[in-house]
Amino acid sequence: MKFKGYRRPDGRFGVRNHVLVLPTVSCADKVVYALKSALPEVVAVPHPYGCTFDVEELGRFCEVLVGFGAHPNVRAVVLVSLGCETTPVQEVYERIRASGKPVEVVEVQKEGGVREALEGALKHARRFLHEAEADVREEAPLSELTVALECGGSDAYSGISANPALGEFSDMLVAEGGTVILSETSELVGAEHVLARRATSPDVRKALLEVVRRAERELALSSPDGLYLAPGNVEGGLTTIEEKSLGCAYKAGSSRIIEVVEYARRPSKKGGVVVMDTPGYDVASITGMVAGGAQVVAFTTGRGTPTGCPIAPVVKVCSNTPTFLRLSEDMDVNAGTVVDGKESIREVGERIFREVLRVASGGRTKSEDWPYQEFAVAHTSLVEKGVLCGAIGA
C-alpha cells in the first residue's frame, strides 16, 4: 500500500509542502505576525521561547526548532532572529540546512529594524512559495509514514471505542512497515507492565520502565492531590491514573515496541511502536512527536478538543456519538459507532486507516480547515534536572 507525498532531499516524504516562517526567539515574533498577514500562504509559528540560560530548556527548544525546520512536511524555511538571543541561530540554521532544503535567516538587528527584516523575510518567503508551485506528489511506501498517537479530553468511552480502534489502525500501519509514536509518559503509569512485554530488546524494555519511573516520580513531587487527572476526566468517569493509562495505551495496538526516544528526538528505527517521553499536555506532546518526524497526528478524544499543529494534519477520532455530533466542525472520525453497536472496533480501525491515507495524500482535516496551529515546547522535568525529593511541598 502507498501514499502520495513530497520527496525531500534527505529521502523522507512530506504529506504537506509548507513554507515555514519560524522565529528563533519571541522578540522576533512581530516580524512573523506581519509576514503572515502579508502572505497568508506561509505557515508562521510565533511562540514565547528562545532566550534562556537554562541549558536544558534551551537544548530542548533547539531540538524542536530543528525538528520542525528539517521536517518532511516543510519544503523551505525562513528563520527570523533578533540577533542577541541565546538560541544558537547559526547551529540551528546549519542543522536544518543539512536536510538539504532551502533555509534563509533574517536578523532584525542586522537588517535595521522590524520593517526591514519583514521586507527581507517576505522576499525569501515569496521565492520559496514560487519554487513550491512546481512540486508534485509521488508514491511512497507506508514504511515512510510515521503517525503520532495522541489522546486528550479523554472520557471513559475513550478506552472502549476510540483508543482500541486507533490501536487497530496502529497494528495495520505497522504491518505495512509504518511507524507510530506513543507518548505522554505520565499516562503510561500503571500500563507499563503491559507495554514492557512488547519491547523488542531488554534495552528497550529497560528504557521504557525508566522513563515511566521518572514520570511517576515527577507526578509524586509536583501534584499534591495525588489524583493526576483533569477535572473533565473525573467527571467523565475516570478515577485513577492507572485506569486512564490502561485506556490510553490501547492507542498503540498490540505491535512490538522498537525504541524509546527523548522529547522531540527523531527515532532511528521504523516499522513498529516508538515511545517518546512527553508530558501529558496535548499541545506540547504533539509538538514533540511532530518535531521527531511524525507527518500525521491521530488524536482521540471523548470530551472533544480542537487542538491542531502548525505543520502536520491532525485527524480527530471521537469516542462517542453525542460529542461527535456536538463538536462536528472539529471531529473527523466517529468511533462512537462502537458504543452504539453499529460497527466493530476493527471496522472503525479500518476507517481511521483509510482516513489517514487520504490525509497523507493531501486530503484536508477539520483542524486544517480552521486552521488550528497550537505550538508548545515541554518543560524539562524536575526529576531530569536532578531536583531532589522533598524540595517541593516541604
Place this chain on the structure above:
Amino acid sequence: MPKVLRINPSDNVAVALEPVGQGEEVEVCGLKIRAKQAVPPGHKLALSYIPKGSEVVKYGSAIGRATRDISPGEWVHTHNLRGTRGREG
C-alpha cells in the same frame, strides 16, 4: 453494545454506557446486578464484593484499591477507589 460493559473477564467493575438509575437491575455477562446508586454514563459499577484495601480491576489490570468495602451494584469512583501509583516520593 450492552448497557453496562465488562471489558475484561477478570474485571470486578463494569462501565455504564448509558445512565443507570438507582435500584435498576442490569445484566452484565449473564450476571444480574441491582444498582445501589445512580451510575452516570462512563462511570463504573461494582460486579462483586470488593473488600477495603483490595484491588479494583478494569481492562484486566489493577486500577487502584478500594478505600472502603464496596458491595455489588455500588457506583465506584473517587469516594471509594484510590490509585496506588505516583505515591512514592
